[in-house]
Amino acid sequence: MMQHLVLGPILVPLLTGAILLLLERRHEVRVLRIGAWIGLALLLAVSAALLALASSGDITVYLLGDWPSRLGIVLMLDRLSALMVLTTTLLAIPALMYACAGWDKRALHFHALFQIQLMGLNGAFLTGDVFNLFVFFEVMLIASYGLLLSGARGERISAGMHYVVFNIAASTLFLIALGLVYGMFGTLNMAELAVRIREVAPEDVALARAACGLLLVVFCAKAALLPMYLWLPETYARAPAAVAALFTIMTKVGLYAVLRTGTLLFGEGAGAFEGFARDTLLVFGLVTMVLGGLGVVGALRLRIGAAYLVLLSSGTLFVSFALAQPGTIAAGLYYLPHSCFAAAAMFLIAHVVQRERGSAGDRVLTIAPPIPRVTGLLYLIAAISVVGLPPLSGFIGKVLLLAATPPEDTGWVYAAVLGSGLLALVGLSRTGTRLFWRTGEQDDRGGEPDAPAPAPAETPKVRGLEIAAIFVLLGYGLAMTVGAAPILRYATAAAAQLLSADDYVREVRATMPQRREP
Amino acid sequence: MEFAIASGVGVLVAGGVYLLLRARTFDVILGLTLLSYATNLLIFSSGRAVVGKPPVLREGLQPTLAHYADPLPQALVLTAIVIAFAMTAVTVVVAMRNHADLHSDHVDGHEPGPPGATHGGDPQA
Numbered sequence: 001m002m003q004h005l006v007l008g009p010i011l012v013p014l015l016t017g018a019i020l021l022l023l024e025r026r027h028e029v030r031v032l033r034i035g036a037w038i039g040l041a042l043l044l045a046v047s048a049a050l051l052a053l054a055s056s057g058d059i060t061v062y063l064l065g066d067w068p069s070r071l072g073i074v075l076m077l078d079r080l081s082a083l084m085v086l087t088t089t090l091l092a093i094p095a096l097m098y099a100c101a102g103w104d105k106r107a108l109h110f111h112a113l114f115q116i117q118l119m120g121l122n123g124a125f126l127t128g129d130v131f132n133l134f135v136f137f138e139v140m141l142i143a144s145y146g147l148l149l150s151g152a153r154g155e156r157i158s159a160g161m162h163y164v165v166f167n168i169a170a171s172t173l174f175l176i177a178l179g180l181v182y183g184m185f186g187t188l189n190m191a192e193l194a195v196r197i198r199e200v201a202p203e204d205v206a207l208a209r210a211a212c213g214l215l216l217v218v219f220c221a222k223a224a225l226l227p228m229y230l231w232l233p234e235t236y237a238r239a240p241a242a243v244a245a246l247f248t249i250m251t252k253v254g255l256y257a258v259l260r261t262g263t264l265l266f267g268e269g270a271g272a273f274e275g276f277a278r279d280t281l282l283v284f285g286l287v288t289m290v291l292g293g294l295g296v297v298g299a300l301r302l303r304i305g306a307a308y309l310v311l312l313s314s315g316t317l318f319v320s321f322a323l324a325q326p327g328t329i330a331a332g333l334y335y336l337p338h339s340c341f342a343a344a345a346m347f348l349i350a351h352v353v354q355r356e357r358g359s360a361g362d363r364v365l366t367i368a369p370p371i372p373r374v375t376g377l378l379y380l381i382a383a384i385s386v387v388g389l390p391p392l393s394g395f396i397g398k399v400l401l402l403a404a405t406p407p408e409d410t411g412w413v414y415a416a417v418l419g420s421g422l423l424a425l426v427g428l429s430r431t432g433t434r435l436f437w438r439t440g441e442q443d444d445r446g447g448e449p450d451a452p453a454p455a456p457a458e459t460p461k462v463r464g465l466e467i468a469a470i471f472v473l474l475g476y477g478l479a480m481t482v483g484a485a486p487i488l489r490y491a492t493a494a495a496a497q498l499l500s501a502d503d504y505v506r507e508v509r510a511t512m513p514q515r516r517e518p
Numbered sequence: 519m520e521f522a523i524a525s526g527v528g529v530l531v532a533g534g535v536y537l538l539l540r541a542r543t544f545d546v547i548l549g550l551t552l553l554s555y556a557t558n559l560l561i562f563s564s565g566r567a568v569v570g571k572p573p574v575l576r577e578g579l580q581p582t583l584a585h586y587a588d589p590l591p592q593a594l595v596l597t598a599i600v601i602a603f604a605m606t607a608v609t610v611v612v613a614m615r616n617h618a619d620l621h622s623d624h625v626d627g628h629e630p631g632p633p634g635a636t637h638g639g640d641p642q643a
Contacts, residue, residue, distance in 0.1 A: 131594055138601050145608055157616050158627030161543065164612055165625070168550050168605050175557040175598050182562035182591060237523060354543075 005053065006062040006077050008046035009085045009122035012039060017115030024112065029105050036100075036111045040092060043118065047086040055490060057497065059504060068516075069189055069508050076190075076508070079494035080333070084125040084256055087337040090476060091249055091344060092118055097469035098348055099242035107151040107240065117143035117246065123251050123373050128508065130181065130215075133257065134174050136293045137222070141167050144250065146459030147243045148235070155489030157336065159238040166221075166231045173322060174218040180211035191508035194264050194501055198271045205272045212265070216258065216277055223254030224314050226282075226288045233295065236307035244303075245344035245473075251314050252336055259321045259329070263498040270501075278322050282409075283489035285318030286416040293423030297430070302353060302362035305431055306346035309386055312420055313339035319413060320401050327404025329495035334488055335397030338480055342386035345473035349379050352462050352470070353435060364431050370439040379436065383428040385477045388421050393480040400488070466504040523563045530556035541630075543613035543623045550609060554602035559597050565591035 016039030020032055053060065060077040063069060082505030095408040096114065118368070120140025127133050149160045182188055184207060200208050221228040230454040236244050258281070266276035299305035317339070320332030352375055354361045360368035381392070388394035398417055405413045480487060497503065530552050537549030565588030573589035575581055613623070620627040 027563070131597075135597065135601075138605075142608070144602070145612075149612060152615075154619050155627070157612065157619050161609075161612050161616050161625060164609055165538075165546055167549065168609065169553070171601075171605070172550070172557050174552045175554075176560055178594070179557065179561035179564040179591075182561070182594070183566075 002053075003060070003062060005046060005049060006060055006075050006126065007091075009043060009126060010075075010119055012043045012046060013115040013119040013122065015039075016042075016427040017112045017119065020115060021109065021112040024109065029415040032111045033100050033104070036096060036115065039087070039115055040096060044089050044093070046246055047082070047089045050077060051082040051086050053077065054079045055493075057410060057493065059497070059507040063511060063513055066516050068511045068513050069511060070187070070192065073132050074128040074189060074508060074511070075126045076504070077126060078504075079490065079497050080256070080259070081125045083333060083337070083490070083494060084252070085122050087252075087340060088121045088125070088249055090295055090337070091340050092246060094346065094348070094469040094472040095242045095246040097472065098245065098466050099240075101463045101465040101469075103242055104239050107147070109146060109150060113143045113150070114246070117147060118190050119143075121249060121253060126255060128190050129188055130190060130193070131178055134171070134178060137174070137253070138171060140250065141171070142255065144243075144247065147246075148239050151240070156238040159234045163235040164233050170218050170228075173214060173221075177211055177214035177218060180207070181215065183210050184211060189508065190260070191505045194267075194270070195505055197265055197273050198269065200272065202272075208273075209276070212261075212273065212276060216281075217263065219254045219257040219261070220281070220284070220318075221254070223251050223258065223318070224288075224311055225318060225352065226284045226291065226315075229288065229291075229311055229314075232311060233304050233307040236310060236347070237303040241348050244306075244347040247344045248310055248340045248347070248399065251310060252317075252340060255314065255317050255321065255336070256286060258318070259332075259498070262321060262324065263329075263503060264501050267499065267501040274325070278324060281318055282322035285315050285322055286314075287315075287413055288318065289315030289416050289420040290423070291315070293420035293427070296424045296427035299427065299431070300364055302349065302350040302364065302435065305364075305427060306343060306350050308342045309346055309424065310339075313343060313386075315420070316398070316401070316417065323405060323409060323413070324499075325404055325406055326492065326495045326499060328401055329498060330488065330491040331397060331400035331404055333491035333494055334400060334480075334484070335394075338385070338393040338397050338477060341473050341476045341480075342382060345382040345470055345477075346379070346386060348466065348470045348473065349375065349382055352466060353379070355462060357435075362435075364434045367438055367440050371436070374467065376432075376436040378467070378474065379432055381474050381477075382470075383432060385474070387428060388426045389425070390391070391481060393477045393484070396481065396484050396488075519569070520563075520568045523559060523567060527556045527563075530559070541625055543609075543616060543625055545626055546625060547606065547609050547613060551602075551606055554598070554606075558598055558602070561595045561598055563591075565589075586637050 016035065020035050023031055023035060054077055062075040064073045099110060117140060120136050120143055123136035123313060124133055124140060127136055142244065145164055148163065160190060185193055187193060187196060224232045235245055241249060266273045268274060278366060289312055292308050292315055295308030295311060296305050299308060317332050317336060320328045321403040350362050356371040360366040383392050385392040388398040402414060402417060534549045534553035534556060535547045537552065540546065554563055568587050571585060571587045579585045600635045616627060617623050622628055
C-alpha cells in the first residue's frame, strides 16, 4: 500500500476534479467548495506522508503498470519532489480560500480546473521520464489556460492570447528536443539518459548538445529567464488574483526541471556534458534578477510590480542552481517555497488594495481615499519578506545563498543579489508610501476636477476569508523563519541527494516489476 | 527517404515560423499547426525510417529492432498529435473571443497606430 502512495498527488486531484466536474451541473457552489476542500485535505495528507517518506533519504521509484523501467514510465520520489509537492499543496490552500470568497462563482469550471492544475503540477514534480514531464507540463498548461481565461474579457483575453501562443510554441520546441533526444539516446527515462549521456560518441556530441540545449531553452522559457520573460508580467498582472497566486509556482516548475536535468544529466562525471550551460544560466540569471528589480521600480501598478517580483525570484533561483554548490542549491531550495508564498501574498494584497481604492485601482500614481490599516500592515509584512529584509524568511534565504557562493563568483553574485534587493526595496517602499500614505480625494485627473463623481457603492466589499488567505500565506513565511533550522537541514540533505546522480541510476535500475517477468 | 523527411520537416518549420511571427491571430494559429506537423514528423523519424517492418511482435521473428520498427516514437507521436490538436482548438477559441471582444484580429488586440504615434502605458486608464 505504502508504495502506491507516490501516485496520490496525481490521482487525488484528478479524481476530485473529475467528480467536481460532474457535480457542477446539478449542485450549487457550496457543494463544490466542500468537495474541493475535501480533495485538498486529502492531498495535504498525502503530501505530508510523502515528505516523511522522502526525508529518510530513500529514492522511491514507482513503475507505472509494473513495466520495467527500460520499457515503461517511472515516477520518482526524492527529497526535492516531496518538497515541491508539499509547497504546491500549501500554496493551493490560501489560493482556494481566496477564490472561495467569490471568484469561483463567476469563473466557469473553476474548481475542476483548479484541481487539474494541481494534478499537472504534482505530476511534473514526480515523474522520472522526460516525455511524461512534457505531458504533465501540458496538463498544467491546459488547466492554466482555463483558469486564466474563464470569465475573462477584453484586455485579459489579449494577454491570455500571448500566454497561450507563447506556451504552445515552447511546448513544440520541447517536443522537437524530445524527438532529438530519443533519436540520439534511445531512451527518455531521466536516469537512463544520465548513463547514456556519459557514453555519447565524440562525433555525436554536437547534436546531443543541441538537443540538450533546446530542452534547457524550453525550461528557461517556462521559468521566465531573461529573453523569454516578456509574457510573464502582463499575464500574471491580468490573471484573477487567486489564479495569479497559484501561478507563482508555475515558473518554479521550469526551475525544478532545470535543477533536475542540471544535477542528473549534466552533473559530475557526465563527461562532455559536465556543467553543461551552467555559466550561461548563471549570467542570464544575474541579469534577470537585476531586470526584475528594475521592473519593480518602474511598475505603475502594484500587480505589475508583484509580477516582476516573481521574475526577480526566478533570477535568484537560477543563480543559486547554476552555481551548483551543495550550499547554494540548499539555499535555493529554502528560498523557493518562500518566494512562492511571498509573491502569492503580494498578488492577493494587490487585489484587495485594488478594490479598496475603488476606481483608482492599484495604480500607483493615482491618489485615492485612505484604505483600512490592516491592508497596509499586510503589505508591509509581505514587502519585508519578499525583499529579504531581516527578520523574515527572504532574508534567511538570501544570506544562505550569499554565504554559500564560491569565492571566485562573489563579485557579480553579491552585486546582483544585493543590488536587485535594493531596487526592489526602493520600488516597494515608493509603492507603499504612494498607496497607503499619500491619500486624499481623487483630484489629479488634470483639467476636470471631480467631474466623475466617485461611486463608492460599486466597490465590492473585501471579505474576511480573503484577508485570512493572506494571513495564511504570511503565516507560512513566519513559520519558515521560525522553523528555518529543520527546513534548512532538509534542504541541505536534498541538495546532497541531488548531487549524487548515481544513486538515482542505481535505484531506477534496481526497481523490478513485482508481478511481471522482467 | 531520410532526405525527403528531413526536407519536409525543414520546409514545414520554415513556413510555421514565418507564419508564427506575423501579426494576425489566424496566421499565428496556422503557423503553430504547421510547426506541430513538423514536430510530429521529426518524432516519428527519431525511431529511424524503416520500410515494411511492423511495430508489433510476430511469431517466428527475433524480437530485436532489426526486424521491427521502433514502436515507441509511434506512441509518442500519437500523444503529441492529440495534444497539438487540443491546443489548436484552444487557440482558435481564444482568438475568436479576442476578435469578438476587441474587434481586431491583431495579436495585440488593437491595430498599431501610425509610426510616431505614442501609445499610453495603460490603454484602459
